[in-house]
Amino acid sequence: MVRVTNLIKQFGELEVLKGMELNIEKGKIVVLIGPSGSGKTTFLRCLNVLETPTSGIVEIDQKVLDFSNSVSKKAVIQFRSLTGMVFQNYNLFPHMTALGNVMEGPVTVKKIPKQLAQKKAEELLQKVGLANKMNDYPFQLSGGQQQRVGIARALAMEPKVMLFDEPTSALDPELVGEVLKVMEDLAKDGMTMIVVTHEMRFAKDVADEVIFMDGGHIVEQGPPEQIFNRPQEARTRQFLRVLE
Amino acid sequence: MAKMYQSNSSFIDEKMIRFFDIAQSSLLPLLEGALYYTIPLTFISFCIGLILAVLSAIARISTIKIFQKISRVYVSIIRGTPLLVQLFIIFYGLPNIGIILDPFPSAIIGFSLNVGAYGSEIIRAAILSIPKGQWEASFSIGMSYRQALKRIILPQASRVSVPPLSNTFISLVKDTSLASLVLVTEMFRKAQQIAARENEFLLLYAEAGLIYWVICFLLSIIQMKIENRLERYIAK
Ligand SMILES: Nc1ncnc2c1ncn2[C@@H]1O[C@H](COP(=O)(O)OP(=O)(O)OP(=O)(O)O)[C@@H](O)[C@H]1O
Numbered sequence: 001m002v003r004v005t006n007l008i009k010q011f012g013e014l015e016v017l018k019g020m021e022l023n024i025e026k027g028k029i030v031v032l033i034g035p036s037g038s039g040k041t042t043f044l045r046c047l048n049v050l051e052t053p054t055s056g057i058v059e060i061d062q063k064v065l066d067f068s069n070s071v072s073k074k075a076v077i078q079f080r081s082l083t084g085m086v087f088q089n090y091n092l093f094p095h096m097t098a099l100g101n102v103m104e105g106p107v108t109v110k111k112i113p114k115q116l117a118q119k120k121a122e123e124l125l126q127k128v129g130l131a132n133k134m135n136d137y138p139f140q141l142s143g144g145q146q147q148r149v150g151i152a153r154a155l156a157m158e159p160k161v162m163l164f165d166e167p168t169s170a171l172d173p174e175l176v177g178e179v180l181k182v183m184e185d186l187a188k189d190g191m192t193m194i195v196v197t198h199e200m201r202f203a204k205d206v207a208d209e210v211i212f213m214d215g216g217h218i219v220e221q222g223p224p225e226q227i228f229n230r231p232q233e234a235r236t237r238q239f240l241r242v243l244e
Numbered sequence: 245m246a247k248m249y250q251s252n253s254s255f256i257d258e259k260m261i262r263f264f265d266i267a268q269s270s271l272l273p274l275l276e277g278a279l280y281y282t283i284p285l286t287f288i289s290f291c292i293g294l295i296l297a298v299l300s301a302i303a304r305i306s307t308i309k310i311f312q313k314i315s316r317v318y319v320s321i322i323r324g325t326p327l328l329v330q331l332f333i334i335f336y337g338l339p340n341i342g343i344i345l346d347p348f349p350s351a352i353i354g355f356s357l358n359v360g361a362y363g364s365e366i367i368r369a370a371i372l373s374i375p376k377g378q379w380e381a382s383f384s385i386g387m388s389y390r391q392a393l394k395r396i397i398l399p400q401a402s403r404v405s406v407p408p409l410s411n412t413f414i415s416l417v418k419d420t421s422l423a424s425l426v427l428v429t430e431m432f433r434k435a436q437q438i439a440a441r442e443n444e445f446l447l448l449y450a451e452a453g454l455i456y457w458v459i460c461f462l463l464s465i466i467q468m469k470i471e472n473r474l475e476r477y478i479a480k
């Protein structure tokens with residue numbers, strides 16, 4: 001479903017991603033961990049083409065974008081529609097209700113008739129447990145509720161892969177659970193997901209594969225029980241020790 | 245002595261009566277000037293100016309160099325020259341190259357260009373104040389630059405611009421008095437005419453000033469109400 005080949009991202013002189021390689025099958029949940037500044041966010045943003053990689057090939061659902069050549073705006077917009085992004089600080093549209101946020105993509109981008117889009121948006125909000133908050137504005141919602149709207153908003157575009165960048169790290173501890181629950185449900189539904197998180201319990205329980213990243217490349221990857229119980233690399237062991 | 249005092253007192257009485265008489269009889273013409281010229285001049289110029297301001301702000305933040313340049317030069321010229329000089333160029337100057345405009349349209353053009361330039365800076369700053377995350381969220385659900393600007397950024401930027409634009413609006417109400425100098429018979433010109441006829445300058449100018457003040461006072465109350473309502477719908 002997702003294949004990344006030799007992905008490099010430089011910010012001026014600084015090389016942040018130094019040849020990332022990744023292969024994810026459909027329906028798999030990959031959790032990305034690593035120290036601050038290791039390039040996790042940058043990697044997700046490259047997949048969503050919010051950052052343009054310096055070079056490398058990204059393939060999602062058999063569509064390929066080769067960043068060694070220049071890519072057109074149109075190709076980027078099309079490619080972007082394959083992924084849905086969930087942001088650390090939600091980034092909801094404050095001037096729209098929860099329902100408006102979720103409908104916005106389908107109506108404005110996909111030109112789906114309003115009524116149809118609304119029906120679908122209502123279903124999605126129901127799915128993330130916000131049936132009774134549809135007409136609330138973001139400022140009326142808790143962080144956990146906002147993030148669930150954020151997830152529904154991304155899902156409304158029917159992406160093939162969902163990208164989560166620390167979706168719970170801006171939340172009060174008691175609100176983390178409700179967001180993780182929605183993500184678990186999504187995983188059960190067979191969504192392909194790449195999740196950057198510090199929630200190790202989520203990684204252990206839900207992930208099919210855990211990737212430990214440091215300094216712009218993948219240090220170690222494998223099933224959670226391997227990474228957490230029998231890490232092969234010293235760097236991974238050190239990171240996990242600090243975490244505990 | 246007593247007689248003199250009496251005649252003096254009746255002189256003052258007479259003066260007072262005349263004073264109130266003129267104050268009263270001039271009120272209607274002044275209000276007419278406000279209603280037919282000052283207020284329409286303000287509203288029309290502000291609306292056209294706002295459109296210019298949005299276009300100019302968008303040009304300024306676009307990646308196309310020539311648009312940036314045009315916007316920059318426009319704003320610089322208008323903000324760098326006195327409004328009165330601009331009005332004189334349009335009304336008294338342009339006829340020299342064959343462009344003859346009536347007073348009212350001349351004033352509209354002058355004030356619109358002015359609001360456009362000051363508004364351009366306000367709206368540009370408002371657009372830049374919207375967090376980058378709002379653009380990214382828009383892009384992440386597949387929007388183009390135009391769609392993001394129109395649906396997500398401008399609606400929020402317009403809310404941010406309400407306070408400074410209200411100030412521009414209130415300034416504009418007062419600035420329309422300059423139109424008297426290009427022969428628009430707005431409120432202040434009416435005041436000048438009546439003052440000259442009755443030889444009552446202090447009274448008429450103060451009366452005009454009072455009416456401006458009442459208008460601006462009402463506007464500032466409306467401004468406060470709108471601001472309170474809109475504040476919470478802006479991303480922090
Ligand atoms: N737009 C940018 N311009 C320049 N440098 C950047 C930019 N974005 C990120 N970087 C740099 O790239 C490196 C990786 O950043 P990134 O945000 O991807 O790390 P991260 O793994 O997500 O860290 P964290 O856990 O703190 O979120 C950092 O050194 C950062 O300073």
Ligand SMILES: [Mg+2]
Nearest residue numbers: 040041042165
């Ligand atoms: Mg990050």
